[in-house]
Amino acid sequence: MTQYDQPIIDITNYIYHPLDPSSPALSAARTALLDALGCTIQTVSSSAEARKLIGPVVNRTHVPDGFRLPGTGYRLDPVKGAFDMGVLIRYLDYNDALWGREWGHPSDNIGAILSVSDWLSRTAKDNKHTGPPLTIRTLLIAITKAYEIQGLHQLHNAFNAYGIDHVILVKLASAAVTAWLLGLSQTQAMATISHVWMDGHPSRVYRSGSNTIPRKGWAAGDACMRAVHLALLVRAGQVGAGGALSAVPYGFLERTFGARGFVMPQAFGDWAVRNVLFKVMPVEGHGIAAVEAALVQGSRMRERGLRVEEDIVRVEVRATAAADLIINKKGVLRNAADRDHCIQYVIAVALLKGHAPEVGDYADGSYWAQSAAMDSMRERIEVMADEGLTKDYLDLEKRSIGAGLTVYLRDGRVLDEVLVEYPIGHVKNPATGDAVREKFGRNMRVMFSDTEIARIIEAVQVDDLRISDFVDLFARDAPESRL
Secondary structure (H helix, E strand, O other), X not given: OOOOOHHHHHHHHHHHOOOOOOHXXXXXXXXXXXXXXXXXXXXXXXXXXXXXXXXXXXXOOOOOOOEEOOOOOOEEOHHHHHHHHHHHHHOOOOOOEEOOOOOEXXXXXXXXXXXXXXXXXXXXXXHOOOOOOOEHHHHHHHHHHHHHHHHHHHHHOOHHHHOEOOHHHHHHHHXXXXXXXXXXXXXXXXXXXXXXXXXXXXXXXXHOHHHOOOHHHHHHHHHHHHHHHHHHHXXXXXXXXXXXXXXXXXOHHHHHHOOOOOOOOOOOOOXXXXXXXXXXXXXXXXXXXXXXXXXXXXXXXXXXXXXXXXXXXXXXXXEOHHHHHHHOXXXXXXXXXXXXXXXXXXXXXXXXXXXXXXXXXXXXXXXXHHOHHHHHHHHOEEEEEOHHHHHHHHOOOOOOOOEEEEEEEOOOOEEEEEEEOOOEOEOOOOOHHHHHHHHHHHHHOOOOOHHHHHHHHHHOOXXXXXXXXXXXXOOOOOOOOOO
């Protein structure tokens, strides 16, 4: 019998051990699910680029009892469904986030989880499903476990230091949970996880500097798709490699992290889903606090009769080392993906517009993308990594994601720093719950009535509701843009 590496065994034991999540965890998982679905609807309704990526590979292909992609009339196989759902959740950079020495978005996993569980729910009678009950409660447990696997790996393991994109952890978490949902044995689940570590791993290049491109919006969908495919290959009889991590010289740890392996700060439980940052604006997570601070400074200026464009000579931004590394950008911004990953751009929009950035503000044809005032303001914004903010960012007790803005005026006056440590969306900000609920309603209303939204909110509370019945509430059978 194959002896698997201990990290593979640990994940499998966690996945297959019954989990009774705490009430706060279940509540957070419901919120995470609705938030991801709201992002899905916002994306499919507003992004022509994303709509070009979704739907069957061969146009007009219809999969009987396939996954019903929310906001569309598509019925897809679970592999393409996982890709499409992952794209729609992630494309606008509006879904939840979690940070540590690695950064990522645990709700990316819902792309795989919802596609597979809905497909299984629709085909269970014919296929004699042997996995867990295909109910809302199972869906919430699957979400909780995927968040935990990705989240705990992120805390102390910097995949970015090796040039590897964080979606490797989406593939890992989604593959493990998919194996469980499919009803695979624990040995098969370990085989599936071993294939994750044997895969080629995506480079962070598409999120970095002048190479930032829209691929960062579909990278999570790609990871979801691959996770589901690997689990299905194992279900079809493929075996795993026990030393996928530790083998010398080609195991993942030997070639990447070194034999010391991963640093895991605590046992798997339900921590991650209770500690994500929910985004209430479509801004890269490390820039949200800076945007909030900029809005306060802009308000101060208007109260004093000052004009942002004419009266600011310099803006100093203290931020975390992660913000400095990921989104501190000078020079030409080439596309929407480049702009929404530029802290100077989002701060400038907030100052000049007087409101937080919106999805349309990043588009090539938007006012701000073509504005000379934007270019001028960006040049006046200086970002520096702050040791104290970085320390608090990594502190598991404090877990802040702070930024401070100081504004220097043409007449020599200085507007004292505005420091935001826990922006709205952070679990420690008391305004987060109401803001996330408002965001869900706002996103959903582009396609659904208030009555339909109320029915969805009621349905997600029904633990024994079949997953397919829940997903049906999001279907739209209007003609698709690709047809």
